[in-house]
Amino acid sequence: MGSFNMITILWSAVLQTLAMVGISVVIAQVLGMPLGVLIVITEEGHIVPNRWLHRILSTTVNIGRSIPFIILLVAVLPLTRLLAGTTFGTKGVIVPLTIAAIPFVARVVESALKEVDPGVIEAAQAMGSTPMQIVYKVLIPEALPSLVLGFTLTAVNLIGYSAMAGVVGGGGLGDLAIRYGFHRKQVDITWYTVIILVVLVQLLQMLGNWVAKKLSH
């Protein structure tokens, strides 16, 4: 295989990985964030304590988090077909990736919001804030740097998961490594994908840290 050809193949795999991870992480954040917020604010002593809702949500998230991704990948195949129209390729991987990331996001959001100084929440309550105002004007802005770091963590995790998706022909760097490196014994391709993954994660983490730092006053 010519080096030009190899670069094209690697580049298109990088783009596929970025697309899979990018789309899943955004959808997971949008769906997982309200879950995390609800878990925090329904806790005993928080702004809208509700023991049952808290337990149900928390348990659901725990169950979701304990299912290994590789099993989830197969288990949600029917749903994937329904939502994405296919179970194969990049499109087919987005559904399981997103589902795997939602409980992860919920936990990450939960731990970020729990760091918010209870005194500040109390001050907001003393000023007559509604629970919604506390969420949007206090909890989220105060936790924003931690939320950004959490978002980065989720994305890094999804890069790892997306590589596993290669097993079911999901496309991207993982798929490439398996198809060329494993089945066709082109070990150099495997090495390149690993290096690219390391660099990708490194860059992402640096970006996340930088944004979080910019946001904290």
Added chain:
Amino acid sequence: MIELRNVSKTFHTDREIQALKDVNLQIPKGEIFGIIGQSGAGKSTLIRCINGLEKPDHGEIIVDGVNMSQLNPVQLREARKCIGMIFQHFNLLASRTVAGNIAYPLEIAGVKRHVIKERVDELLHLVDLTDKANAYPRQLSGGQKQRVGIARALANRPQVLLCDEATSALDPETTKSVLHLLADINAKMGLTIVLITHEMAVIQEICDKVAVLDNGTIQETGSVIEILARPKTEVTKRMIQGLINIQIPPELLERARASVTESCVLLKLKFIGPQVHEPVISAMLHKFSVEANILFGKIDQIKDTPFGMLLVEICGPPDQVDQAIAYMNEQGVEMEVATNG
């Protein structure tokens, strides 16, 4: 303005803690009312009951004619907008600038943006922080943070300002300046201020009246002068010790005791208000054939009233000493035979 009737509150954790026991209080409009007590006395619980952050088990809390315990959540939020609160640890939003923090209560009250801007400028001026409008809380000193807290609490023009240990995290100088800002605001706006503290010096600086809280019960209530001059309970006496009570060296007490037979009496005299300017001692010395040996003297200020303390030994013929004491009593000098404690 604020009335507490038979308020009780028990916390049920691993063990039961009765934080408030049948508390009755009346706080008149426009006053600076102090509540003093040691750690764990129930001060925070009491003040948090006033704005409904804590729900009492029994009793009623009436603020400006509104019974706080009968409000639904929506009404309670509306009522809270008329009750400002400042905190020991300031509790500012780290994510907002000084101006943003002061704007917060206005935003949630639905005030229009340009009105918010005007009001924030006004408040920044009031607390003398115009130049820090765009700074973040982390860049401020403790005193400046509390000024932001005060501006924020006043934004919606409340009738009542609650202060929970508002100066306990500040050094003495800054404490004074923050307290005087509160006193100014009280004078300018006629705002009722409830101030909680464990330091008598804070009460002495700006309060009109004070309630002494111990172990969840009100021990005594009265004007600050009264409480300082004539503390009724042991708890109060302990609280004001060091502030105006003098610790008399034991040798001195021994000497006084030994010399009682020779008609020497060691007296603690307290002069309040205009009495400070009266030459009571010198008049007494002219009238009776006694000698006065002044061992210690101190004059202090309680809000606007001067308050003097003297430790004197009066010696002379027994009948003259008795008459001299009677004379000072007539002149309204508060006195007691000195002992320690």
